[in-house]
Amino acid sequence: MTIEVWLERRAEDMARLLGRLVAVDSENPPGRALGRCAEVLREEMDRLGLAPEIIPVADPAGGSADPCVVRGTAGDGDGLVYFHGHFDVVPAQDRAQFTPVRRDGRIIGRGTADMKGGIVSMLYGAAAAKALGLLGAGRIVLHLVCDEETGSVAGAGHLRAAGLIDPAALAMLTAEPSGGGIWNAARGAVSVRVDIQGREAHVGQAHRGVNAFQHMLHIARPVERYAAELAERHTGFPLNPADAPGSMLVVGGASGSGANFNVVPGAAYFTVDGRYNPEEDLEAELRRLTALIEGAAEEVGATVSVRTTQLQPSAGTGQDHPAAATLARVVGDVEGAPARFELCAGILETRWYAQLGIPAFGYGPGRLDVSHGPDEYVEEAAMRRCAAVYARYASAMLA
Template sequence: MSARSDLVAAWLEPRAEEMVDFLTRLVAEPTENPPGTGLGRCARLLEEEMRRLGLEAELVEITGPHTLEEPFIVRGTAGEEGKLLYFHGHYDVVPVQDRGQFTMRREGGKLYGRGTADMKGGIVSMLYGAAAAKELGLTGNGRIVIHLVPDEETGSVVGAGHLREHGMIDPSAVAMVTGEPSGTSIWNAARGAISLKVSFEGREAHVGQAAFGINTFAHMVHVAQPLLAYAEEMAARPTGYTMDPDDPTGSMVVVGGLSGGGSNFNVVPADAWFTVDSRFNPEEDLHAELERMQTLIRDAAAEVDAKVTVEVTQFQPPAGTPADHPAGAALAACVEEVRGEPARFEMCGGILENRWYDQLGIPAFGYGAGRLDVSHGPNEHVDEQELIRTAAVYALYAADTLA
């Protein structure tokens, strides 16, 4: 470790128990999304902690249509005007398998509980990293702006979308990093997403008069076939970005993740529907792929004279910053400085909120203490020491990008 790493470590390590206590209190806030409850209490806790750490803090009310309970963007600042670096995170979590997951437990150097990895643990590291950078004078002639949003787990349109819609993301920022559970890797790219609901309208008839009905289940099965072939085709088109060796490299399409329809077992179904959910590699043109899927559906429906409606329920572009971008090289150098080993760049197999910044031309990365393979599960956890190491990386990254 370098002299400045030692300086940051000397600031963070005596605060290790504070960090654990803060994460304990965050985990205890049941911010499950869906349905999106308990958000206001958690937002106020985050604002309070920011102020305690010497950061400027405010709650930004989210306006517009939504079904969330008291959603706020928690916005914090460390440093003065000048160069700008964004730290970004989300404080909602996926639903628990057991209510006991809202009581954090400490075992063998690990902290277990909902959100410890994804990503309340990341939030703790970001806030303490920003506080260390400010108190140690590492922000130079710039500032860190922290955005914590309430709805990443359900698409992020309400929270991060609000930031984008209201001009709260400055395109001149030097970089953005989100504390998603990347393990020891840096995620410099993420897939985009298209989700569809395909619905059919037919005519009901009793089984004894089935010939008079129009069977939407039959139409659904027919239309799904070319989409299943399309899913196989996309899976065979690998990305050029580096990925975890165990992860599939093609674009992923799931046909029929949810489906339904009909009124009874002995009645021709007059309605039916199924979903299509996809994660497209950054190389793909999502507008073109959406048109391809819609054309496949229309053409197959026409073959059987099916009445079909396609609803686009999600359209989120991918994100990608080259690994050799100066902002990426700086982050990798900080990771190596703290961990003592070269950093690895990988593409995240899912979607990340870095896309909202990437769309504005801001170099955007995911780097956090948690691990993706335990996130969302019954044994979700984060390593205590990784919280401190990651906070140190954030502090040093501020020093290098804001100098």
Template sequence: MEWIEDRADEMAELVARLVACRTENPPGRGLPECAAILHDAMDRLGLAPEILVLPGDARVVRGAVGDGDRIVYFHGHFDVVPAQDPAQFTAVRGGGRITGRGTADMKGGIVSMLYGAAAARASGLPEDGRIVIHLVCDEETGSTVGSGYLRHAGLIDPRALAMLTAEQSGEVIWNAAKGALSLRVTVHGRSSHVGQAFKGVNSFLHMLKVAAPLEAYAEEMSDRRTAYRVSPGEAPGSMVVIGGKSGGGSNFNVVPGSTYFTVDGRFNPEEDVEAELTRITRLISEAALQAGAEVTIDVTQVAAPAGTTLDHPAAVLLGECVTEVTGAPARFELCAGCLDTRWYDQVGIPAFGYGPGLFEVSHGPDEYVEEAALHRVAAVYARYANRLLHHDSGTWPRNSTP
């Protein structure tokens, strides 16, 4: 912690430089510039960075500490959701906080990870140990370009001991995250002027019939319960929103020839997202057939859930490190959203979210991160990497989401 706090100004300055990069996603701007800043910062910290240039402006920044075969991954993303005001891209430091777009989700967390990796090296990694850092550019739009590339290019070693991502958990350990499923349903009709409405096919009225069965489906999913711990005030069921976006038609006096609505769900780790996609598609198709409607279903997101049990040695060790740094018992909870932990979970790596930002301020107009939290989280990452890589993991169990 002393090593980290001696670099408090450096950390705050790097957060501010990253915030100034307008990496709003969508549309995915500013990614090469931000990748270059990360590369330079990692180089100064001795983290052996490289930039992977992907199609378009997509970038992945990789780095490493150590040369061994026993690996722990630090993973993060440097894209942010669109700002409510351009002023959010000027970081404001004061009162122990840094305020600005991305400070919580998760440019502040990236800084904690980078300085945590450097602190781990300074305190002595074992010769057979290695920290590998992955920073991707498209988490806010599904991660298929960045994390998906890492997975499919074989750059995620399934033998790794654990993965950490400094998402905005508020120093709670997210040992599980929900899966995600998003669809856009377009109902087709035939346009006609109101004076000849009998010649048209009203896609809006058909849409009401097509969407109707999904109300009962959403209620059923919300009644299901997860075995993972949830934050107080959070729902233990899977959440589904029907019609988060909807629209269609060309004018008030024209029979609408095309109408659409969206379906978006966050599913508990016990659920099979692919099976739920099949079920939703069947409900829509059967309702359309009964209504005599023509529909098109576009799947815009499919993301698996992730989960590591509390008794897994990687989870137990992480909890111990959090307690040692913070002086308080570690809290484990299910993240109400979707995390990049899934890309590591899928190949059997125990994966966790643990970061300094707060979930409730992320994406909002007053997003901030506490500087003291940046330092504590960096210390947890350093301690965890060293403890993990010194740990006898000869019988380390592979992860398996229930």
């Protein structure tokens, strides 16, 4: 029996599982229903013979519901390929998004593209490879984490810190919504929060106050100029035509100030969030960003503090790496068209594996342009094709 036939016979099971997963509102933040979603995954993995276990993890921020990692295995040989995914989703625009809709070959709902549909493909790809005896003297280890949307320190970070990622692994795949492309590289991330202190005063005696909002406006201007400069620094990695080639910086994605309209604002804050191309030195850019902020504050005598909230490296595996070439060949065979390599415009959990020297890639059935949106969906046929890619890739790497 071919992989495609095996998967086609289980098309309804795959659709049913995705519907169950979408119905669990595992929004992050705040980290809702994580344990409940993990239990749905455990049940299905147990049914598929993937030897699941649920590993509780710490929640650095607090407030998450039973944060955990679901780990499973197909095969028992020495060779190792990782399948990695996340079951948390971004907050919904409407609660109706947690009621999955199946229509015209698509399943619509929060997390279908990013990336519960990809998880379904990975589970069934691993199960197909095991059932059809394709794993040779190797095994697939599945890691499903709960906090990718909020930085992944608790989930993937725990796997790394606990020594649960074997540096000798042959490859890693994550089912992010790559839209048919292979993400062999991803940007790094630098995020900071800038807090400005002033002094409150009644509007009738505004001259007695120190306006933190006005100071914030002055401090943000050089950061905006820095953002424009970054946008002109173009990557050498191939990109999706819809993505900009420069590093991206958002100034003021979150901001605020003051206690009331008739009081001089005694405090203000704004955030800076950047996605840096792999060619950039993140530590050097963080130092420069901090110096710009502190220098502007000094110009107006402002009291400012800069807190780094995220510093995550970029990741990349060359197109000429044997693991990349094998994946391109498998994707081409399944899709019937040459595979294309692309830089992911954001950050990927491939970084946790790439830092250990493991070739790591993003490839999944969803589309980035619908992920996180109100009409998020995944094509059922794409889920099955990706499952076939996963099974074939594991077989090829473990042969």
